[in-house]
Amino acid sequence: MNATMRRVVIGATAVSMALSIAACGKAGDDKDAGSSNSDSKSIALLLPDSVTARYEKFDKPLFTAKVKELCSDCDVEYANAAADAAKQAQQVSSMVTKGVKVIVISAQDSAAIKSSIKAAVAKGVKVVAYDRLAQGPVSAYVSFDNVKVGELQGQSLLDALGAKATPAAKVVMINGDDQDPNAAQFKEGAHKALDGKVTIAYEQSGLWKDTVAAEKMSAAITQIGAKNIAGVYSANDGMAGGIANTLKGAGIGNIPLTGQDAELAAVQRIVAGTQFSTVFKAFKPEADAAAQMAVNLLQGKDIKSLATTEQTSGSGDKVPSQLLTPVSVTKANIKDALLKDKVYTVSEICTAQYAAACKAAGLQ
Template sequence: MKAMTRRLVVGTAAVSLALTMAACGKTDDSKSGGGNKDKSIGLLLPDTVTTRYAKFDRPLIEAKIKELCADCTVSYDNAAADPQKQAQQVSSMIAKGVKVLILDAQDSVGIRSSVQAAVDKGIKVVAYDRLAQGPVSAYVSYDNEKVGELQGQALLDAMGPKAVPSSKIVMINGDPADPNAASFKEGAHKILDGKVNIAYEQSGLWKDTVANQKVTAAITSLGAKNIAGVYSANDGMAGGIATALKGAGINPPLTGQDAELAAVQRILAGTQSSTVYKAYKPEADATAEIAVDLLNGKDFKSVADGVAKSGSGQDIPAKLLDAVSVTKTNIKDTVIKDEMYTITQICTVEFAQACKDAGIQ
């Protein structure tokens, strides 16, 4: 009887071990892609509100990685604008054993300890679009101060003769947790200061609802007819701002950034004066190239041919691309020419006449 009991225990343990090993070997293919763990790359993006991340950044980065490294796997997650969630996602990537981590930080300062933890485990971190603090290996983005300069100049151009020191404008900046927001703000101030009166300035936290509330407050404070222009740091917030302006019965020049489809349509309709087009493919391609080079132990500085200084004082090898200001006059030569959107996507029934008037057929 004792021998039979021992055989039963051993047999049960063996089955349990086999099931445990099977469970451990199972992967979530929707996130990890399965495959070669020694060639695994993590991709963490910051939010789901900004349309670019799901529509452009993720698919472009994943496609370029696959093109450069057929047996590479990509593990993906999104922080949904929650910095604590993103910190947990970094820990998950470490546990998965990724070799390189592409990180677009929701909170560039708060994520520093997570970056350090990843590097301590031998993971190379590539800061994407936003320069995370900590020992990152490389950074890929646009020259964000110049982006702010483009926005400021576009606002002055749209204001025309009203761009005088006495004219009051409203300035809605991005989230202070995003280092890019500070760069956009600095660049815009370089252009606007002394040329117009920045009568109301607040952060919209990259949220259309918050931006709407801030501009509604500005209208109450300044008076609708006294607002000569509105600086919005991105298109998502510009959507909320345009709604507030319409509600107040005014339509001053309004900037944006990211060349979102809705923003391009607003520009055609005349409820937004400009956006900034930062072509996603060059940014995504450069990031994928650097990630694969780091994975394979190759020199990546032919791609990261510049330098950026992080908030933690480090000089980081960087690829900084040039952006383009977009108005009604050059939609055809920018976002349409680059096939970011088709004419059919832009020129829906609601915007058909506006497209025709702008020469977009």
């Protein structure tokens, strides 16, 4: 082959390659490098921490199973923020790069995640806020009526106090993390039930951490006096565990303590009498609702029949929402609220340590 012919062949090859590259670029010109193609059937589930027992034990497997039931060829990508807002922001970015089409997220910090959500939505990703209403342009929100949760907690405390529920009765309130929008709603509902009926003598945030809640409870005892505390409002079961240990260490017994999430340890404390109540937000209906919402968004289906109400986030966004009904659980209704739906079995609750208490409660 002479030099002229060689140049012609090379030139033709180069043109062919350029046309091929241009064609590939055109097919994905609305995608950034690293994103998957538009046929992706991948949904991400991002949960906030591994300390709250429900997320790994219930939410993750239930959500995944429901997605697979609704869309057999859909994939679920999972990540847990381990209570680190910055880590969760990175996880959102990573999921976008992987090419997920819908992100279901329970925000570790609802305000801090806003910019990450905006970036994801700008790349065509739909975002569903799960359990906690994240800020930013989310497409839908699935949770419970959180003000009602707080009301149930406050009312259960009043029920436990009975005739002792007077304006003179001093109650300690340990609220959730202020960065969690749900915490403000729990607090609002609790005050709605308690204000004017008892005195909130000490109120602080426990940051959803048992260790912090224990420290706050110790400070409350020092400030109010052990004999002057009529009851304790704890916004969730994790913190109630720390509070219960502090009360025991201070020799304080027979005062009601609330909680939330129906954690196994909390149910055992209720059976034993060291915690009066918890609030059960049924895991399966919430996970199923979020999975249905995610699959509908993935498939371009309408969500109006699912999102029957609307909530306003901290960023002012109006978000189509589905709110489920919570249930207050005490020793009296553990069977109906938790055992009937096989949330726990009798053997899980009634270990050797709690066998006698379970028998007295009619669980064995």
